[in-house]
Amino acid sequence: MTVVSAPERVRAAAAAPPLPARRSRGDVADVLPRWLRVVVLVVILAMVLVPVAYIVVASFMPDLDVAAGKLVPDTVTVENYIRMWSTVDLAKGLGNSLLVSGVVAVVSALLAVITAYCLVRFAFKGRLTILRGLVALQSVPGTLLLLPLFVLFSSARTYLNITVVGTSTGLIITYLTFALPFSTWVMVTYLRGLPRELEEAAMLDGCSAVGVLRRIVIPLSWPGIIVAGVFAFLLGWNDVLFASVMTRPDTATAAVVLQVFGSAQEGGALPLYGQLMASSLVCALPVVLLYLVFQRYLIGGLTAGGVK
Template identity: 30%
Template sequence: MQMINKETKKFLNKLLLYILVIFIAFYMLFPFWWAVVSSFKNEAQLQMVPATFLPRDPVTNKIFFDLKNYRSIFNDGTFLRGLLNSTIVATSVTLLALAVGSFSAFALGKLRFKGKNASLYIILAMTMFPQVTVLTGLYAVINALRLPAMASMILSYMLFTLPFTTWVLTSFFKELPVELMQSAQVDGATPFQSFKYILLPLTAPALVTTGLLAFIAAWNEYLFALTFTSIEPSARTIPVAIALFTGAVSRQEPFGEIMAAAVIVTIPIIILVLYFQKRIVAGLTAGAVKG
């Protein structure tokens, strides 16, 4: 009887775990599923009551996928220009954050100098400021320097991605055995050569993980992009371009086109995550086990 109770308890625990996992998966995936379904609906399908979980013809109630929204956004020069601008800005921010952050992390993780701990805490403190608190002052500085909108966004995004990148990479450099650097120095390598040829390749998983997070942050950023491109519409990134979509009819909310654009914008992130999946997992678990 006790054995049955234990087996029943074990079964119920597994059942509850599966129910919880299914609920979390549904909670996380349903918004994206709804966006995909809505992107294939025309105006009449979007106004159907009750709403349908698949695109259906309002008359015959048969499943019908309409590609009108996708044709509309790809024929929109503003959307395509925003896609290109976002790619340039996000890629530039990621490369700069990794380049500068890896040098800083190497110095903070492996070199000895006065004020190292204070520098780490200052870097950590910089990540605590919300964007809106520095927006006004930053906009005044950039306006006084007369920087173009694209450069302004790249520099402003670096204020938030660089401290995060440096802090995360520092922990990875600290985990690397100091004997690697010492043996390289015995062979005549300079600190820069030790960093470039020995330590940096070993931190590839960390670089991929932090780089992807920096790319996503720059790709999705809206507040700074809206502010800095207000007087230069040609430099608008994709979040701003989507937010400023206008319908073909006066006072129309182009919900279907917005959903189609959201799906297209999400696809590059999904591709990057799937392509670098193994390195991301290695980067997240590195240093978790010692020995």
């Protein structure tokens, strides 16, 4: 057996060819050429920003200029933002949307974190079935549930003497049936990344399961809770189909008001396109502000659970 001395090993290591450098994470962008990445980004941004830019410009144009298809206004006016409140009952629609979407977001997020905590931290019969059911429910189109929900809520008036159809409460219950499965799955993914040691330490100090949930889990789960709440809010804010069936004129949401307003402009002598553009921007403003306020939490909540 040949014994190699330490100096000889050092010289051999120095003479050996260097190992290839590991590719850094930034090298992943080299899959596409730089010019192609720039072209793709410009095309995507144009597809998104050009229609939004036209809506903004058209909201400050007279109705005649918008109807004529002009891209550059001859005159700039803010009359559309003033007249739209009397042309369409937008204020009541915005109030109904804020009420329904806000309640759905809060209730869905709270119920989701409680349900997800039970599914993640406790073992019981049927747990895996529930988790699989949460995923399976995401594949069911909401359109298929419109008629069954309407018949069910209409029957409540006949058999229980409770009016559900046409009320904000009925619309909130409708949205919760879609928001809860998704919100619960978001929280399940997030809570799986929380260390159990914190909860075990709290239980050793005398905390009950409810105390651990209130003092440990919820304070550490704000990014996931906000993600669940924001997506539930968007579900109620953007929906038109269920809101058109489940509401009356006095409980109609902003999306329904805009739909009725837009349909009324078809075939008119002078379509109020300028006011319609202004109304659309006003209805989109709460969602934009919501994203700007909770942007930091949304990024953290959406990426949680992706890396273990």
